[in-house]
Amino acid sequence: MNIKRWLALVGAVVLFAISIGMNSLVSIASTDWDAIFDPNELLGSSLAANEVMLEEGNMEERIAVVKVNGTIQDVGSGSLFTEIEYDHQFVLNQLAAIQEDETVKGVLLQVDTPGGGVYESRQLYDAIIELKEARDMPIYVSMGSMAASGGYYIAAPADKIYAYSETWTGSIGVIMQGINYGQLAEDYGIVFETLKSGPYKDIMSSTRPMSNEERAIMQTLVDEAYDEFVNVIAAGRGMTDAEVRQIGDGRIYTAKQAVENGLVDAIGDEEAALQALRKDFDLEKAEVFEYGYADATWSVLMSAKAAEFFGPSAEERVLNKLLSDYEAPRAMYLYGE
Numbered sequence: 001m002n003i004k005r006w007l008a009l010v011g012a013v014v015l016f017a018i019s020i021g022m023n024s025l026v027s028i029a030s031t032d033w034d035a036i037f038d039p040n041e042l043l044g045s046s047l048a049a050n051e052v053m054l055e056e057g058n059m060e061e062r063i064a065v066v067k068v069n070g071t072i073q074d075v076g077s078g079s080l081f082t083e084i085e086y087d088h089q090f091v092l093n094q095l096a097a098i099q100e101d102e103t104v105k106g107v108l109l110q111v112d113t114p115g116g117g118v119y120e121s122r123q124l125y126d127a128i129i130e131l132k133e134a135r136d137m138p139i140y141v142s143m144g145s146m147a148a149s150g151g152y153y154i155a156a157p158a159d160k161i162y163a164y165s166e167t168w169t170g171s172i173g174v175i176m177q178g179i180n181y182g183q184l185a186e187d188y189g190i191v192f193e194t195l196k197s198g199p200y201k202d203i204m205s206s207t208r209p210m211s212n213e214e215r216a217i218m219q220t221l222v223d224e225a226y227d228e229f230v231n232v233i234a235a236g237r238g239m240t241d242a243e244v245r246q247i248g249d250g251r252i253y254t255a256k257q258a259v260e261n262g263l264v265d266a267i268g269d270e271e272a273a274l275q276a277l278r279k280d281f282d283l284e285k286a287e288v289f290e291y292g293y294a295d296a297t298w299s300v301l302m303s304a305k306a307a308e309f310f311g312p313s314a315e316e317r318v319l320n321k322l323l324s325d326y327e328a329p330r331a332m333y334l335y336g337e
Contacts, residue, residue: 050292057287063106063277064098065290066091071334072116072124072150086113088120094291095127099134105286106277107137109158110270112144113151115171115334118225121150125232128157140277142270143167148252150333152263153229156236160280162273163255163264170263171335172233172248174225176218178329182208204329225331237262252335 054065070086077087098104109128115121131137141158143151148171155161163169185192185207192207203214210218230244237244239262247253247261258264266272278284 051289052292053287053289055288058285059287060103061105061283061285062101062103062287062289063108063274063283064094064101064104065108065110065288066094066098067110067112067290068124068151068154069110069112069144072113072120072154074117074120086116088123090291090293092123092127095124095131097291098137099131104135104137106281106283107131107139108270108274108277108288109139109141109155110144111141111147111151111155113148114146114336115149115151115153116332117150118174118331118333121153121333122228124154125157128154132157138277138281140273142268142273143169143255143264146335148335149173153232153333156233158236160265160273160276161263162266162268162270162276163258164269165255165267167255167258168252168335169255169258170247170253171250172229172244173250173333174222174229174331175334176204176222176329176331178204179206180209181206222331225333229333233263 068086068091070084072086072088074088075084075086077084077089098107128139132139139158141147141155141161143155143161143163145164145167147155147163147167147169152169152172182192194202194205194207196202200214200217204210204218226248230241230248233239233244233248234241243262247263253261253263255264255267259267266276268276274288278286
């Protein structure tokens with residue numbers, strides 16, 4: 001075979017390889033990787049395969065640790081290319097799995113959050129109440145650096161609440177905010193043309209000030225959510241409506257202050273809460289575990305690195321969320337918005 005034929009053959013092989021590579025890249029680009037690597041999809045209907053043992057013990061009498069870290073909002077699940085701080089559906093899945101697992105005899109709920117959405121907080125609260133009622137399950141809370149507003153909302157039904165000495169909690173109340181950039185637009189000669197079916201269809205619009213009537217309407221929504229917050233605390237802590245409202249003016253409390261006003265039972269870290277749960281319910285020999293997306297394998301490391309390189313940063317996700325919320329203001333159980 002002469003040199004020209006060799007060159008032609010090599011060229012054909014190269015072209016063939018390039019063709020295969022391009023087809024592969026197109027296939028990869030068109031694949032919904034977020035769906036494939038959605039942790040909640042990978043978990044399926046059972047989380048048993050992803051349990052992480054924290055302390056050895058009796059496997060027939062176990063304590064589950066459930067963590068609520070970050071702002072309580074349903075922003076979807078993490079994936080190969082995206083990383084999130086708080087996965088709302090994952091936490092709900094854990095509570096549902098615990099309810100079906102007869103070996104779980106108690107729950108330690110670790111709460112470190114400034115709160116979040118009224119809707120998501122209520123979902124967590126309902127799941128906790130359902131777990132307590134269906135299984136007569138003791139639930140102890142260990143508060144981290146902050147368990148405010150919606151964080152306290154979900155802690156209220158617990159059998160006992162522990163706060164670390166430096167915990168901030170409380171912030172009982174509801175907040176709803178929007179941005180009015182109408183004056184800024186006017187300064188730049190921007191005119192908004194709005195067609196609406198009724199006088200209140202664009203209530204809390206970012207393009208104009210609110211009227212007194214509109215403010216009164218929105219205040220009723222905030223007041224109703226606050227009334228529900230008060231009811232949750234009164235039922236969970238055995239307080240009267242008046243007692244809750246007296247301390248529930250939106251202010252933040254230190255752990256010591258929270259013990260004094262009845263929002264917290266004792267000062268202590270997660271280990272103190274765990275040991276109290278063991279002692280109070282004869283679970284000294286219980287195994288302690290938590291649910292994880294998966295074991296610490298190469299796949300987890302790859303996902304984390306991919307999220308860093310390809311996904312938006314935590315700051316970008318928060319900013320995007322805040323910007324979207326400006327278009328649709330919502331009531332929040334949230335401290336420091």
